[in-house]
Amino acid sequence: AQSVSQHNHHVILSEAASLELGCNYSYGGTVNLFWYVQYPGQHLQLLLKYFSGDPLVKGIKGFEAEFIKSKFSFNLRKPSVQWSDTAEYFCAVFPRGNQGGKLIFGQGTELSVKP
Amino acid sequence: EPEVTQTPSHQVTQMGQEVILRCVPISNHLYFYWYRQILGQKVEFLVSFYNNEISEKSEIFDDQFSVERPDGSNFTLKIRSTKLEDSAMYFCATLPQGNHNEQFFGPGTRLTVL
Numbered sequence: 001a002q003s004v005s006q007h008n009h010h011v012i013l014s015e016a017a018s019l020e021l022g023c024n025y026s027y028g029g030t031v032n033l034f035w036y037v038q039y040p041g042q043h044l045q046l047l048l049k050y051f052s053g054d055p056l057v058k059g060i061k062g063f064e065a066e067f068i069k070s071k072f073s074f075n076l077r078k079p080s081v082q083w084s085d086t087a088e089y090f091c092a093v094f095p096r097g098n099q100g101g102k103l104i105f106g107q108g109t110e111l112s113v114k115p
Numbered sequence: 116e117p118e119v120t121q122t123p124s125h126q127v128t129q130m131g132q133e134v135i136l137r138c139v140p141i142s143n144h145l146y147f148y149w150y151r152q153i154l155g156q157k158v159e160f161l162v163s164f165y166n167n168e169i170s171e172k173s174e175i176f177d178d179q180f181s182v183e184r185p186d187g188s189n190f191t192l193k194i195r196s197t198k199l200e201d202s203a204m205y206f207c208a209t210l211p212q213g214n215h216n217e218q219f220f221g222p223g224t225r226l227t228v229l
Contacts, residue, residue, distance in 0.1 A: 034217065043222040044158070044206065090158060094218075102148065102160040102171060103208070103218055 002027045004093050006106035013081050014114050021076040021109050023091030032094040033074040034103070035065055039087045047089070050074065061085070083115045117141045119221035121207050127227045128197055136192045136224045138207030146210040147190045148218065149182065151175070151203040158206065164190065197228045 007022035025031065035047040048059025055067040065076045074091060091106040120139045128134050140147055149161040163170040164182055181193045190209075194201055204225050208218040 032217070036220075044220045046217060049217055092158075102163055103150075103158075104160070105150075105158040107157040 002093070002095060002104050004091055004104050004106035006089075006091055006109050008109045009107070010110045010112070012112045012114065015083055016080050017113075019076070019078040019081045019085075019111070021089055021091075021111070023074045023076065023106055025072050025074070025091075025093045025104075027072075027093060027095050030096045032096060033065075033067060034092040034094070035059065035063070035074075035076050036090045036092060036105075037087045038090065038108075044090070047076070081111070081113050083113045085111060086113045087111060119207055119209055119219050121205075121221040121224050123224060124222065125225045125227070127229065130199060130228055131196050134194050134197055134226060136194075136205050136207075136226070138190045138192075138209075138221055139188060140190055140207070140209035141211075141219055144209035144211045144219070146170075146212075146218075147182075147184075148208040148210070149192045150206045150208060150220075152206065152223075153200075153203045161192070161205075194226075197226075199228050202226055202228045 004025045033050040036044045037047045038044050047063050048057050048065055050057045050067045058064045063078050065074055067074050088108045088110050090108045092103045094103050122137045126134055147164040150158050151161055152158045160173050162172040162176045162182055179195045184190050204223045206223045207221040210218045
């Protein structure tokens with residue numbers, strides 16, 4: 001079955017620390033990959049996406065992610081976090097086998113940044 | 116920039132009552148979805164809808180749930196007889212045709228069943 005696994009449930013960092021959130025998926029075919037962010041009390045917002053081409057993608061607010069096909073991974077990184085990055089982060093996969101198919105979400109990682 | 120809208124933002128209902136959650140998709144999008152997120156848990160797929168019929172549904176989407184596009188613009192999710200465990204945030208999402216696209220999410224409706 002298709003699934004997405006995020007390694008960390010809750011990450012606590014101090015401001016200016018570097019961030020890496022892990023995401024692995026299980027699906028043998030071609031996928032589109034996404035990271036969404038959900039700030040407290042708000043809805044899902046797209047942080048970045050990968051469809052094809054350069055496996056290192058840059059998103060909003062200084063985030064980037066690297067797609068490593070051989071590892072079925074799409075880890076999210078930010079060199080220096082800010083207090084305003086406190087939020088829940090969801091990795092999601094869209095298997096491209098059937099157009100119009102569903103997004104499969106990971107369980108989310110809660111990031112708390114201490115000022 | 117066009118966006119997906121949802122109404123109401125918050126719905127409180129008594130157990131056993133029917134609720135209808137509404138979504139207005141982005142106008143040229145062809146695929147429509149409902150997802151839900153129970154507090155503290157991950158976002159779960161409920162149903163996808165294309166060409167006026169359900170494309171796929173999850174195990175959660177039982178006979179108590181239904182979807183329709185009654186007037187060609189709104190996309191609704193109906194829960195016939197709500198249960199306590201239906202309390203969640205319900206997100207509508209829409210997708211244009213093509214593989215190199217992303218789903219656009221609405222702001223969600225928070226459903227509280229008492």
